[in-house]
Amino acid sequence: MKKILLTLLLCTPLYMNAADESGLTFQNVSLYWAKGVDDNLREIPGDIVGLDLPTEDTHLYAVGTFLPFSATSGEKNDPVELGLTIVAAKHSGMQSHLELDSAVTARYNHLLPDDSPVNFDIAAGIGLSYAFGTPTYEDPVIADDGTLEYYRFQSYLHFDLEVYTPSLESLHLLMRVHHRSGIYGLIAPSKVGSNFVGAGLVYYFD
Secondary structure, three states: OHHHHHHHHHHHHHHHHHHHHHOOOOOEEEEEEEEEEOOOHHHHHHHHHOOOOOEEEEEEEEEEEEEEOOOOOOOOOOOEEEEEEEEEEEEEOOOOOEEEEEEEEEEEOOOOOOOOOOEEEEEEEEEEEEEEOOOOOOOOEEOOOOOEEOOOEEEEEEEEEEEEOHHHOOEEEEEEEEEEEOOOOOOOOOOOEEEEEEEEEEEEOO
8 A cells, every 4th residue: 555655645746746747637548469579678689680489378458648748738739748648458468467557758740741641659667556356467575484575656757659641540559568577676576576568559539
């Protein structure tokens, strides 16, 4: 309970700042599926390019949204945006629990000229994650008495690539790296955590 309260306390300034600036307008809604990978975070880009991801028999289904801090109507107008990403996930396979994530996210929209037949957005975010159950897929720490300790409260990182066409700009193909860790012992012990790589769809509201 103390960790949940700490999560809420740490997130409160973000919500208050966003409310002052934009009223926390929901810009989009995303749905994605991701599979666990037995990779270090730094190894994932190369393994994606080489089509050599070491996937494991566990996955998650997630729904999320992005709330821009900028004083706009919520439309994706600016090339650079800062906002709040919120994700709710359900795990299945080597672990089975609900997970809630929130992150401060920086986005860069429209990487190519507007008249390109295909365009791209990229995003990265850092925040907090809480597992409402035992994250048994993640490596535990062996306590002095020999028991296994799993850490529900960890940091959260996400890295996104969105692909879309100007003729259907409200619907994007999403590719996401979904990462939990202890930030080298800052929040939880080193070498705990997990990486998931997946894909889905993002719908942008008018």
